[in-house]
Amino acid sequence: MRKLILASAVALAALAPVAGHAAGGDSIFPMPPVKWSFSGPFGTYDRAAAQRGFQVFKEVCTACHSLSLVAYRNLTELGLTENQVKAIAAEYQVPDLNDEGQPIERPARLSDRFKKPFANDAAAAAANQGKAPPDLSLIVKARAGGADYTYALLVGYADYAKLSAEDKAKLDKQVQKASGDPKAKFEVTKDENFNKYFPGYKISMAAPLAADKVTYVDGTKATLEQLSADVTHFLAWASEPKLEDRKRTGVRVLLFLLVLTGLMYAVKRQVWADKH
């Protein structure tokens, strides 16, 4: 048994090196505190928050960002009824071919993926200072720090000019370290926006959210924090719609394995009783 614990320690030591890149955000600013209903071993998505987040996504984000891996039918998983989702899909015209093979536009159906805001990547890039806005289907899983980082980014816009002298000095120091030039200064040009949590602190996306930018249908007060948390919740779901299945199955599997491990230990002791 002692050896087994030793073996586990060896295994954990082997895992340690990855902890470095798994941890999110190395910003000089402390991360804003936020709690998610979907974290922890029993976590689930908050349907109301995700629905509000979808409203934010639909009214704000989707002007520039695609969500190409999610289909309209998936919205029923957020607690919307099939008819509600059909109505949402029908608001969008998607390209298709008619029976004669001629290109047409028709209302989107449940089985269609979310309509992209631009016809193609080149058009998206041309309309956005030369760089296509990233698809948001996996954005929460594709960034170190996950939902915490996504939320921090959305609330992390600030006026650089109003930062404390101490923070400005820290930013200058980072630029100097990276460039090797001891006189380099941190600067934000007019095409860039200062963000406390974006790597490099400069992002080309202007602050997408502000208080009351969206009027929630459920009457929730639309503060910047509320909007950001809700849309992050929605995007977390879009990144991993099967999270609840995974955790629910995991609890059962671990309970089963615990019992079986206990039984195996008892059997092993019984078998070896006369040999030790």
Added chain:
Amino acid sequence: MASQHGTPPVFSNKLVAWIDHRLPIFSYIEKEYHTFPMPRNVNYFWNFGAIATILLVLMIATGVVLATNYTAHVDFAFQSVERIDRDVAQGWLIRDLHMNGASFFFIAVYIHMFRGLYYGSYKAPRELLWILGVVILLLLMATAFMGYVLPWGQMSFWGATVITNLFSAIPVVGPSIVEWLWGGFAVENPTLNRFFALHYLLPFVIVGVVALHVVALHQHGSNNPLGIDPKGPQDTVPFHPYLTMKDGFGVMVFLLVFCAFVFFAPDYLGHPDNYVKADPLVTPPHIVPEWYFLPFYAILRAVPDKLGGVIAMFAAIAVLFILPWLDTSRVKSCTFRPIYKWFVFVLLIDCVILGFCGANPAEGFWVPLSQVATAYYFFHFLILLPVLGKIERPLPLPHSIADAVLKKKAG
């Protein structure tokens, strides 16, 4: 050795007896997995062979299912993997098992190798057994590397680009070899296709070498923590039920840890960038391989010269092939090697330090640290091991396994 535990089996079932007379599979199972004598003192470190075998089966089973839903094309690979996660029934489970299974396969294999290192399991007459093990490790690395390319994320693409480019360091023929590997002038669709084909093929080659590994193991039987040979039946126990039950328990504990990752932290061991589709025009800020390659990646980067780095990286594995002849000590187990015992752990720490060096960008103090750690790695095998074997005074070995076990019980 099997004859120690009784006469050849007689099968009461007529059909079994009929088949066995013509094709002795039942006799084989009886001899190798029932009566097969195992040293009675093997500890839980001896579970990891069985654990690795189970993971091999798991990887092939989940891999075949994944392959039925995967599309090996640069335009569709990324989406097809996401489709497995989102739309295929229980697809997320199969993919999480496969992707974490790769990591846990390496955990099991590395512990298995460390066991061999500590207890001298590579020494005569088990040199070929060890060498076959190193061959399995190499095949495993090739398989894992190509498997990581298949989801066609950013790290897949850039990892493949960096690693295949290593071969360009070979003088004269290097660039031609790289183009031959790629099937073109960059990592592109032909590269993805051949990696998929080879990723499906190599696991079956591994199964073959594992079979040879087991044949070689059963020739002289398992080593044990004392590193002395069993002298008779009092020193051994039959494989079944003693080891089957002990392995069963060990496997369950391992599966518990494995499943904790699969269900509650499936992406912890991966890199977030691999959820971004491969883009040949955007280089990630830090290209890092999967954690199990980090020590070797650190050795590669520790040498300032590209060709030198490649040679050092391959030498780090090549040195394992000649390990049985580098160790000059007559004594197998570190239990009786008062000095070397500590150096095995120093080597383990050295490998962990190399892992950290590989995970961090090659700048600042990581550069000299990885150079010192690399130097120590080779010092351990090429100088320390041969010299220490000559000058170290091993402790007296016990008369027999049974003696040692019974003395421990009394004391």
